[in-house]
Amino acid sequence: MAIFVQTEDFDLSTEVAKLRANNPAVGAVVSFVGVVRDLNDGLDVHAMELEHYPGMTEKALSQIVAQANQRWVLMDTLVIHRVGALLPLDQIVLVAVASAHRGEAFAACEFIMDYLKTEAPFWKKEQTPQGERWVDARETDDTALAKWGAQAGGSNAGTQLDA
Incomplete structure (x- = not known):
């Protein structure tokens, strides 16, 4: 498991290659x-x-990944989330999961991203022609979280995630 919160951009191809490097048991790598x-x-x-x-x-992201590892048999996971100033087309986040089978990798990647969107302590401020605005949580993010058996807003970054 690797978790990075950084200002620097990342290279998807390089990161996925590192995730599966020298492990012939990896049958699937899914990334978002x-x-x-x-x-x-x-x-x-x-x-x-x-x-x-x-x-x-970082603690919240570690807890989210730990929950994914309790649900599925995963060989490795990677979360990179950028902070700081970003422009349209810039990459924000990478979630990548390695597993023996695609079903587990797809499910775990989606689970991690759904929890990250609602439970990790990140705040977005957008610059628009009308001025600055903080971005509120979306109802669709809560709905995505609910499909995993979690209550929207039922946990936060400082507590154990119950899914």
């Missing part, structure tokens, strides 16, 4: 890359600032 959009809730987005709570953020 989140990217800054230029439009959100009908408003143009010129830039985004991502803030986090150092230490707490």
Whole structure:
């Protein structure tokens, strides 16, 4: 398991290669890359600032990945989340999961991303033509979390995640 919160960009190909390197038991690697959009809730987005709570953020991400490892047999996981100033088309987040089988890898990757969106302490501020605005949680993120048997908003980064 590797977790990084950083300002620097990442290379998907390099990161996935490291995840599966020298492990012939890996049968599947599934990854998700989140990217800054230029439009959100009908408003143009010129830039985004991502803030986090150092230490707490990494702990929350570790707990999310630990929950995935309790649900599925995983060989390795990687979460890279960027913070700081970002522009449209910039990569925000990478979640990658290695497993013997694709079903476990797909499910675990989706689970980690769904929990990350609702439970990790990140805050987004967008720059729009109308000015700055903080981005609120979305109902669709809560719905995604609920499919794993979790109550939306039922846990937070400082507590054990119960799924």
